[in-house]
Amino acid sequence: xxxxxxxxxxxxxxxxxxxxxxxxxxxxxxxxxxxxxxxxxxxxxxxxxxxxxxxxxxxxxxxxxxxxxxxxxxxxxxxxxxxxxxxxxxxxxxxxxxxxxxxxxxxxxxxxxxxxxxxxxxxxxxxxxxxxxxxxxxxxxx
Amino acid sequence: xxxxxxxxxxxxxxxxxxxxxxxxxxxxxxxxxxxxxxxxxxxxxxxxxxxxxxxxxxxxxxxxxxxxxxxxxxxxxxxxxxxxxxxxxxxxxxxxxxxxxxxxxxxxxxxxxxxxxxxxxxxxxxxxxxxxxxxxxxxxxx
Amino acid sequence: xxxxxxxxxxxxxxxxxxxxxxxxxxxxxxxxxxxxxxxxxxxxxxxxxxxxxxxxxxxxxxxxxxxxxxxxxxxxxxxxxxxxxxxxxxxxxxxxxxxxxxxxxxxxxxxxxxxxxxxxxxxxxxxxxxxxxxxxxxxxxx
Amino acid sequence: xxxxxxxxxxxxxxxxxxxxxxxxxxxxxxxxxxxxxxxxxxxxxxxxxxxxxxxxxxxxxxxxxxxxxxxxxxxxxxxxxxxxxxxxxxxxxxxxxxxxxxxxxxxxxxxxxxxxxxxxxxxxxxxxxxxxxxxxxxxxxx
Numbered sequence: 001x002x003x004x005x006x007x008x009x010x011x012x013x014x015x016x017x018x019x020x021x022x023x024x025x026x027x028x029x030x031x032x033x034x035x036x037x038x039x040x041x042x043x044x045x046x047x048x049x050x051x052x053x054x055x056x057x058x059x060x061x062x063x064x065x066x067x068x069x070x071x072x073x074x075x076x077x078x079x080x081x082x083x084x085x086x087x088x089x090x091x092x093x094x095x096x097x098x099x100x101x102x103x104x105x106x107x108x109x110x111x112x113x114x115x116x117x118x119x120x121x122x123x124x125x126x127x128x129x130x131x132x133x134x135x136x137x138x139x140x141x142x
Numbered sequence: 143x144x145x146x147x148x149x150x151x152x153x154x155x156x157x158x159x160x161x162x163x164x165x166x167x168x169x170x171x172x173x174x175x176x177x178x179x180x181x182x183x184x185x186x187x188x189x190x191x192x193x194x195x196x197x198x199x200x201x202x203x204x205x206x207x208x209x210x211x212x213x214x215x216x217x218x219x220x221x222x223x224x225x226x227x228x229x230x231x232x233x234x235x236x237x238x239x240x241x242x243x244x245x246x247x248x249x250x251x252x253x254x255x256x257x258x259x260x261x262x263x264x265x266x267x268x269x270x271x272x273x274x275x276x277x278x279x280x281x282x283x284x
Numbered sequence: 285x286x287x288x289x290x291x292x293x294x295x296x297x298x299x300x301x302x303x304x305x306x307x308x309x310x311x312x313x314x315x316x317x318x319x320x321x322x323x324x325x326x327x328x329x330x331x332x333x334x335x336x337x338x339x340x341x342x343x344x345x346x347x348x349x350x351x352x353x354x355x356x357x358x359x360x361x362x363x364x365x366x367x368x369x370x371x372x373x374x375x376x377x378x379x380x381x382x383x384x385x386x387x388x389x390x391x392x393x394x395x396x397x398x399x400x401x402x403x404x405x406x407x408x409x410x411x412x413x414x415x416x417x418x419x420x421x422x423x424x425x426x
Numbered sequence: 427x428x429x430x431x432x433x434x435x436x437x438x439x440x441x442x443x444x445x446x447x448x449x450x451x452x453x454x455x456x457x458x459x460x461x462x463x464x465x466x467x468x469x470x471x472x473x474x475x476x477x478x479x480x481x482x483x484x485x486x487x488x489x490x491x492x493x494x495x496x497x498x499x500x501x502x503x504x505x506x507x508x509x510x511x512x513x514x515x516x517x518x519x520x521x522x523x524x525x526x527x528x529x530x531x532x533x534x535x536x537x538x539x540x541x542x543x544x545x546x547x548x549x550x551x552x553x554x555x556x557x558x559x560x561x562x563x564x565x566x567x568x
Contacts, residue, residue: 011188014188015186015187015188015193016183016184016185016186016187016193017184017185017186017187017192017193017195017196018187018193018195019184020162020184020185021195041158042158042159042161042162043158043159043162044157044158044159045157045158045159045160046153046156046157051157051158051159051160051199052199052202052203052206052219053159053160053163053195053198053199053200053202053203054159054199056195056198056199056202056222057193057194057195057196057198057199058195060194060195060198061194061195064194076226077194077226078225078226078415079223079224079225079226079363079415080198080223080224081221081222081223081224081365081507081555082221082222082223082224083220083221083533083555083557084218084219084220084221085526085533099537099550099553100511100550100553107509107511107553109535109553109555111525124525124526127525127526127533127535127555128555129507129509129535129553129554129555131362131363131415131509220557221505221557223365223413223507225391225413225415227384227391241395241408241411242369242408242411249367249369249411251393251411251413253383266383266384269383269384269391269393269413270413271365271367271393271411271412271413273367273504273505273557295472298472299470299471299472299477300467300468300469300470300471300477301468301469301470301471301477301479301480302471302477302479303468304446304468304469305479325442326442326443326445326446327442327443327446328441328442328443329441329442329443329444330437330440330441335441335442335443335444335483336483336486336487336490336503337443337444337447337479337482337483337484337486337487338443338483340479340482340483340486340506341477341478341479341480341482341483342479344478344479344482345478345479348478360510361478361510362509362510363507363508363509363510364482364507364508365505365506365507365508366505366506366507366508367504367505368502368503368504368505
């Protein structure tokens, strides 16, 4: 595999939308990637929770990067199924793990965690599964 | 049903994240809602396409609002499955339609369209399906 | 497109499992397919409803055949998301429609209907979305 | 938790469709369930692989039983997303694990394995995620 963690975070930081929401790659190793972002007032919905769209973004992007650890940097998420388990009241940590991969595609799972409202530890806020394809062209990653 | 289109757009505008990405509610009627947003440099990924997370946000939120037309304003998206069909090179129009609803939940479909790269008409860029729940509490919508 | 309805039903009848559950192809035209099956005691779960696995089979196979109308006979369902809306108390009619297709894959939706318990008309019992791939090899359809 | 493994297998055997396909519960403990079935000529599709509908059945039912270990016996699968990774040429082992549960619902993942075509060990043939609800009424399980 050609990408190293710093290169992977550089790819993330080359995505204007990832910079807009303040995402950073906090782990990147064979078969897994972790994307983190802090809660900010402009990422919320009307009741003070992180917007579901932010949670979906985090899961989607963590899936893509995890697949990149086995498929290389030119990848594209083909589909994702996400289940929202509870509202997130703090920052997110999206941890994605490759379930199975061939040369051309990977199935990846992702759990999204947030700090518990109680202040003690983390709780899972969403669980996702996605399929990521290796692409030849420049339409990759994100 | 109690919500009228202006109220629904006011709910959308009360979501800081929806304002951040510049979303607006362009249709809202019994059983359907449409959310639109313009392409902007800070919504892209590294290859100049709209970030998949923005597409997921648009689908997720359109689903939620469409469900709101039949379940009322206190709703929460429980799960979503999204398939990305092609990269979006322009703004998005996410059109969501209720497939079936009971008093407590709705299954909703959503197609996301973008202007064709050729400049002629629109193309579908993603197709989604979601389940939205009516909630009693203040953890609703988004 | 090369397949005609009789050929398509012949493909279905060449699937031993489709014969086991008594499925038949009741519509097959450009962009859509419909698969029907009757309720039978050995297709039920313990409370007298059709087993969810039978509903999933019907949706999965209808999706695959609908995709076959645009991709040709060598196809394979890559993924499916299904939402169960209510228990089915009678036979099923799974109606699948292609949402979008390229030369190599199709995104297809499917609604599964059953006779209403009241005896008046049909009700929707499940809603699904799937991605179907065109394959070169002999691992196709089902 | 009230159910014990023998009771859980008795529930499975009380499903006529599960008996039709020859499923048996091979593990059942707090937070997980495993359902196994043998390949049989009448469970195949036209190319000699296990029919995708059989794989979907196995995943769906394993999810439901795993949820039952934490929610009790009255449960109903609300939705499932399944990705097919490769054709199954032998019997199936569907292993489901609860990701997160509240009093009223559980999110569950399931991997489906089959003996490798090479004869050495198992390969993963499908990966699924589902949401299972606790129900009050008699419309439960399957």
